[in-house]
Amino acid sequence: MSGEAIKKFLGNATTVAVVCNQWGDTGKGKFVDLLSGWADVIARGTGGANAGHTIRIGDRQHIFHLIPSGILRDTEGKINVIGSGTAFDPRAACEELAVLEKAGLSYGNLRIAHNARLVLPQHVVLDRVRESNAGGRVGTTGRGIGPVYADHYARVGLFVNDMLNPEVFARKLKQNLREKLTILRNYDPEVVRRVLEHPHAGGGRFWNKEAIFDTAAIMEAYREYGARLRVMVADTDSMVRTMREQGKHILLEGAQGNLLSVDIGTYPYVTSSDASVRALAQGVGLRERDVDLALGIVKAFYMTRVGEGPFPTEIGGAESAAWCNTSGITKATEEEQFPDADVNDAVPFRQGVGIRRAGAEYGATTGRPRRVGWLDLPLLRYSKHYTGQEVVLTKLDVLDACKEIKICTAYEYGGPDYQFGAETLRAGKKLEVAVPDTEVMAHCAPVYAAFPGWCIPIRSMRSHRELPKQLLDIIRFVEREADVHVRAVSVGPDREETIFAG
Numbered sequence: 001m002s003g004e005a006i007k008k009f010l011g012n013a014t015t016v017a018v019v020c021n022q023w024g025d026t027g028k029g030k031f032v033d034l035l036s037g038w039a040d041v042i043a044r045g046t047g048g049a050n051a052g053h054t055i056r057i058g059d060r061q062h063i064f065h066l067i068p069s070g071i072l073r074d075t076e077g078k079i080n081v082i083g084s085g086t087a088f089d090p091r092a093a094c095e096e097l098a099v100l101e102k103a104g105l106s107y108g109n110l111r112i113a114h115n116a117r118l119v120l121p122q123h124v125v126l127d128r129v130r131e132s133n134a135g136g137r138v139g140t141t142g143r144g145i146g147p148v149y150a151d152h153y154a155r156v157g158l159f160v161n162d163m164l165n166p167e168v169f170a171r172k173l174k175q176n177l178r179e180k181l182t183i184l185r186n187y188d189p190e191v192v193r194r195v196l197e198h199p200h201a202g203g204g205r206f207w208n209k210e211a212i213f214d215t216a217a218i219m220e221a222y223r224e225y226g227a228r229l230r231v232m233v234a235d236t237d238s239m240v241r242t243m244r245e246q247g248k249h250i251l252l253e254g255a256q257g258n259l260l261s262v263d264i265g266t267y268p269y270v271t272s273s274d275a276s277v278r279a280l281a282q283g284v285g286l287r288e289r290d291v292d293l294a295l296g297i298v299k300a301f302y303m304t305r306v307g308e309g310p311f312p313t314e315i316g317g318a319e320s321a322a323w324c325n326t327s328g329i330t331k332a333t334e335e336e337q338f339p340d341a342d343v344n345d346a347v348p349f350r351q352g353v354g355i356r357r358a359g360a361e362y363g364a365t366t367g368r369p370r371r372v373g374w375l376d377l378p379l380l381r382y383s384k385h386y387t388g389q390e391v392v393l394t395k396l397d398v399l400d401a402c403k404e405i406k407i408c409t410a411y412e413y414g415g416p417d418y419q420f421g422a423e424t425l426r427a428g429k430k431l432e433v434a435v436p437d438t439e440v441m442a443h444c445a446p447v448y449a450a451f452p453g454w455c456i457p458i459r460s461m462r463s464h465r466e467l468p469k470q471l472l473d474i475i476r477f478v479e480r481e482a483d484v485h486v487r488a489v490s491v492g493p494d495r496e497e498t499i500f501a502g
């Protein structure tokens with residue numbers, strides 16, 4: 001992809017955000033990578049080690065959770081930022097830096113916000129013990145994200161900079177632990193001990209039989225992390241603002257997606273940070289209006305979700321949800337049990353497995369199978385209110401062999417009478433824009449439009465002119481029905497496999 005083509009694509013924009021209009025895992029990483037050659041700064045401002053992207057180093061693939069996708073673009077003047085809005089887990093960061101070190105790669109271009117929210121072992125423990133309560137499961141990634149943001153808003157959180165000041169750290173740690181201990185004493189001590197043995201919670205290093213947490217061990221570990229990371233810790237908010245004022249190119253890398261946002265997503269089955277472009281800008285020290293171009297990534301013409309929560313267009317419905325959320329199911333299990341599942345399978349559950357396999361839809365962070373459904377326009381119409389009209393369609397090639405493509409154009413509500421403000425929602429009501437209220441979403445049946453598939457491989461195509469008519473018809477349908485502009489489409493995982501709108 002030439003620099004000229006990218007410049008033309010971005011027009012006069014100097015601050016560009018790449019966010020997801022769905023439930024994450026839509027291929028943001030490819031676009032961040034594609035644009036990172038253009039950028040002077042690549043910055044994350046939301047989420048934490050719950051995200052995951054694959055980076056190829058030599059002939060090996062590595063999964064990174066925290067470090068921005070642009071880390072390997074170590075050219076002069078280019079920096080990568082983990083911004084103030086993120087949940088920063090120094091254990092995960094040091095592990096990822098060790099991978100780079102081992103490969104002989106430098107990361108001198110990385111800057112970490114002094115005021116990013118600091119993930120501590122008790123956050124990971126609370127996240128995991130809560131998830132062990134079958135009734136209240138969200139299906140989190142177990143990285144401590146919910147508890148760390150909750151502490152931030154409860155004004156008892158710690159910041160990255162606290163690691164650099166051992167006395168301040170000790171005082172704040174003890175205050176933070178006090179309330180956690182009261183909660184954790186209500187759990188089976190054996191469950192708590194087991195969770196503390198998880199590698200993400202210190203692998204047993206922080207466990208103490210009487211006190212639950214060994215505070216001295218936590219202090220020592222965080223002092224070491226601090227010593228290791230100190231040179232990278234900076235006031236990144238000011239740094240990004242200054243670079244913007246100097247006319248530098250700023251690329252903002254979203255995490256998760258609008259529908260997973262705690263503020264605008266399908267609550268409570270969401271992550272605990274706001275994943276919108278507004279939060280992304282704020283999480284790197286900018287205002288939303290500083291973003292010249294927000295690209296909303298949309299996987300098409302299927303979509304995915306990981307964890308629990310309503311998913312009206314899920315192929316295979318409740319059976320698929322139950323299967324994907326059963327612990328221990330992996331790609332290998334599916335291959336063994338459903339070797340012939342296919343994207344055209346007549347049994348919806350198996351068709352879902354077939355599409356998942358074709359799209360390699362297994363979690364980068366957890367290895368879980370992602371639930372698969374058809375593209376949902378009521379959700380896209382809702383989501384685009386927050387990102388704007390500019391969208392990028394990704395993974396179009398996954399459905400190359402699919403004979404019929406279905407698109408959800410509206411919902412029919414089928415639940416009990418539900419008071420929604422002044423309006424009573426009754427069974428039979430048609431909804432064109434999703435209402436992200438679980439009580440409503442759980443009872444929405446999709447209304448579909450069906451289209452013939454294109455049934456030829458499209459990965460080698462490089463212009464709109466080459467794309468099959470059936471595919472272009474569906475793109476136009478989506479643009480018209482959801483009132484969006486498709487600015488680019490991705491026809492394969494490689495950079496070159498991208499077609500910009502003419």
Ligand code: IMP
Nearest residue numbers: 024050051139140141145270271306307
């Ligand atoms: P948490 O962010 O670990 O608290 O998880 C809350 C919900 O968000 C769960 O359903 C996760 O599967 C989902 N989630 C968090 N991060 C990602 C992501 O990067 N992609 C997809 N789903 C995610």
